[in-house]
Amino acid sequence: MEYLRSAYDSLRGGQRVLSTKTAVSSLLCAAGCSMQPGSDVSELPYYGRSPPVYPSPPGNGSTNSRWTTAYADARRLVAQMTVEETVNVTRGWPGICVGNTGEVPRLGVPALCFADGPNGIRGQEFVSAFPAGIHVAATFDRDLMYRYGRALGDEYHGKGINVALGPVAGPLGRVARGGRNWEGLSNDPYLAGVGMGAITRGIQAAGVIATPKHWLLNEQEERRRWAPDGDAISANVDDRTLHELYAFPFMDALREGAGGIMCSYQRANHSYACQNSKLLNGILKTELGFEGFVVSDWDAQTSGVGSANAGLDLTMPNAGFWGESLIQAVHNGSVSRDRITDMATRILAPYYYLRQENGYPPPAVYPPTHKHFPVDVQEDHAKLIKEIGAAGTVLVKNVNKTLPFKKPRFLCVYGYDATVKASPWENPDRYGGGYEANFGWNTLNGTLITAGGSGGTTPPYVVSPFQALQERITKDRGILRWDFYSEDPTTYANTEACLVFINAYASESFDRASLTDGFSDRLVLNVAAKCPNTIVVVHSAGIRTVDAWITHPNITAVLFAGLPGQESGHSLVAVLYGDVNPSGRLPYTVARNEADYGALLEPATSPARFPETNFTEGLYIDYRHFDREPATPPRFEFGFGLSYTAFAYAPDLSVAPRRPPADMAAYPDPAVPVVQGGHPSLWETLFVVRCTVTNTGDTPGAEIAQLYVGVPGGDSPVRQLRGFVRVGPLAPGEGREAVFELTRRDLSVWDVAAQQWLLRRGPYEVWVGASSRDLRARRTVVVG
Structure with a gap:
């Protein structure tokens, strides 16, 4: 009956209109049945089931003395709250931040400020644009990962932001064309886990609550969200794979004390992730002993009572299915008073765990149209950004020691990716825009330092490769020739090297259409046909296949330069000239052909009302897949990278x-x-x-x-x-x-x-x- 009440509550009090059949089916699956409409659960393979785990286990602060003290403080405060005040803490409110929790003014409980993103504070002034997660992973350097997290945390703290929405290990990178793979820390769970742990430790060392995301199985953008014409995709995975691949890196973040976890949009084994009792109550809060709060991705809540009892603690960005409806559910017994007390306690315990009650600065975040006194939090982070940018640059080809340069006097630079503003017919406002500004950008609009969506950054400036090359060759009294626009540019007989800059973009909300593009491949081949010393630089949001040109005899060096952040050009030139000996390694496998990724190439698509994708490959993603398929050796394997x-x-x-x-x-x-x-x-x-x-x-x-x-x-x-x-x-x-x-x-x-x-x-x-x-x-x- 409790499960039926959950379904009824969401049908009656929800903000979304569903057919009765759809709503009851989805909500009962959240309660644990995990059936497709019209299916018998006994007919489903194991990976399609999400068993029920109730009740939601209360946090107890038993991990260590620090958590114990934090829980004592949080419980003391929550015990004084009315039902209405307790519920108010569990919901988002409109405010100046991306997310704002409810206040309890009577008890001095402030609104907590949440902000994007995992590689820099989005949409703000005087903040840094750090390298993306995938670039940090390419360093294979634990110390840099920690310093990266600490610098991020310092900037969040300086802006008065309580909760940083990152780091990312979901998506892990199962789908080669996944639109958000670049936000994560590689598709290997161990490498991603080391990064998750180090970055979480760094963020929280600055006094900011880290929120690892997205829990769990958020591996594609296609059909990731509920829509009026159908449910979100169901990512169906077996129990062993779930643990050994997808939950694995989150364990490292939790061990480092992560105060929050963000649940994802899609369904997991036929149950929405933010109301999946197995994922939240069972694995996260019981098996992994999570002491903090589970916050929904923005508008990812799909039920009221169902999500509360399944382990969701905080809904964003507004009341969702809670607010007054959750108060009614407590009064009618659908949700216990203990459950909402635990929600509020879990939200406030990390606040005390990181001592944010002691002089934490007020939020200093503003829309770009609002006149304000700027708070500059950049410090000397540009030096770290440059260091990580160089450390994550991967040299994959270097014939006869083409690199490093030895004081060249004449260089030619080609390609749309070489400079900040490449195409004269495109909108030059690529950087500094809001969330939506990142979606429509195309490959002819300048050098790529970040990718699109909520993880995109707002750099204070961008040092393009062309700018940095100009600075360097000026010192040597050399000359540059350039053409950023042409597909078949002119080359010069006296040039010592031709550098071709191309990129591969990706974004939240859609998956990549290809791992290559014809314009860029033709550009590279056209230059290489006329220039015997052609060096290709690829700024990429993930895997980029190169077999269209990699074996050309005139292509003497190739660098995967990733998404290096605002100091992009300086990082690259340091490697080109040998100031930094490259040590970056590929955090993914580059195949010879896109088809070599098999079923892992592109996201599952389905016009069905209840779409799903079955992770039948199990543990065999990326290099594990290629190791199992000896007939399709990769072009460049996971972990590969050259040195001087x-x-x-x-x-x-x-x-x-x-x-x-x-x-x-x-x-x-x-x-x-x-x-x-x-x-x-x-x-x-x-x-x-x-x-x-x-x-x-x-x-x-x-x-x-x-x-x-x-x-x-x-x-x-x-x-x-x-x-x-x-x-x-x-x-x-x-x-x-x-x-x-x-x-x-x-x-x-x-x-x-x-x-x-x-x-x-x-x-x-x-x-x-x-x-x-x-x-x-x-x-x-x-x-x-």
Whole structure:
């Protein structure tokens, strides 16, 4: 009857008009039935089911003493609230921020200010435009990831924003053409997890609440939202894949104390993510011990009582299906007083966890048309942006040491991506616009430093590649020739190199139509046909195929320059001229042909009333897919990247257990309580791996040593990333030890039957090398 009341409440009090059949079906699935209309649940495959998990577990602050204190403060405050005041905290209100919670003036509870986005504060003045998440991931540098998060947090704090809407691991990047893959931190769960943890720690070290998003399975833009003519897409995934791929990186953010989690728009196993009791009550709040609040994506709430009981704590940007309706639901018993008390407590506990009650600045965010005294929060972040921009630039081709440049005196620059304003017939206001301004931009409108939608940034300036090249060649008393517009530009006999700049754009609200484009490919080929030293630079929001021209003999160097932020040109020129020896690595696999991605190429499309996409590939996305399909080797594999020097790996890989492998329990001890981030023993180091890396070239440089693990059992990918270390910079001839720690989680699989992480008995293969396919040292370790 509770479930039926949920359905009735949403039909009666909702703001959205649904047919009775549609509404009841969706709401009952939120309660756990997960049936398609007209289907028998017994006929559905396992990945289509979302079992019910009720009631919503209350937060208890037991993770550590800091959470305990925060919960005591929050409970003390919420205990004084009336039902009306408590409900008011759980909803958004119109205000100056992207999201504003309800106030309780009588008790001094302020409206909390929420703002986009994961790589910079959107739509504001005197803020920085940081590199995108995918670019940060390409650094494979834990220290830079933390410093990035800390700088972001400092800017949010300076603007008086309580809650930063990021970082991102959903989408993870399952779909190669996914429109928002660039916001995330690669399609490998380990790399994404390290980034999520480091960035979350950095943001919250600045006193700002991090909100990792989007929980969970938000892997495409096509049909991601409910519409009058049909439900959102249902992302159907099996339990093991859900844990080992999609929830995996969120665990790292939770372990670092994330105070918020944003749930996503689409359905997950036929139940809307913001009212999916298995995802919210079961996995997030019980299994992973989440202490903070779950906030809906903007207008992602699709029911009233159903979402409250399923674990949603805060709806944005307005009252949604709550407000007065939630007050009525408490009074009539559809939602318990304990549940709304827990909602408000969970919202306020992170506020106290980060001591925001102690002199936190008031919000200083304004619409661009509003005259105001500017609050400048940029500090010296441009230096960090330049450093990350260079560190995330990936050199994938370099014939006969074309790069680095050796004081060239004559360079030619071609392509729409070389400068801020390229096309004379397009609107020049590419940057500085609002949310919608990013959607319609096309590839002829200037250099790409960010992509579109709520994750787009508002840079104070943009240093284009052309500007930075002008600055550099001026010092050498050289000359430049350029043509930003032509598809077949003129070349010059005396030029020492031709640089061609192209890009690949993506945005929230739509997926990419292709991983290449004809205009750019023709431009590259036309220049290469006439210039024997052609260097191609690709600024890309994700995968960009290059086989149309990559093997051309006149193309001597190629760089994937990502989405580097406002210092784009300076970062690139530092690499071109050898001020920085490139160490960036691809955070995804670049195939030879788009078709090589198979079913993972493009989003699922369906005109059906109840569309769905089945993640039947399981664990085999990106490089795991290509490792399983030897007939389609990639052009550039995950983790690949060149340097201006060379590195050797000692073959004698050392793997030392922290305790005898026979004593390692198969499952975590059930007597030990779960903390935020999962069972504590999942983070226990079981093995330490050591490998010596030596610079065998003639140039100082740093190597990204990567560790991959093969799990026994025959039902896992042949290898999975489970460690990476930036080694260096190393002087020529210098060697240094790369040290990796393998945790229980790194070596475990999710046991669907036991509903626990399982450390299998048997031989584990351990590789260390320069990419997912360039493996230099190997060792077998037996557990049990």
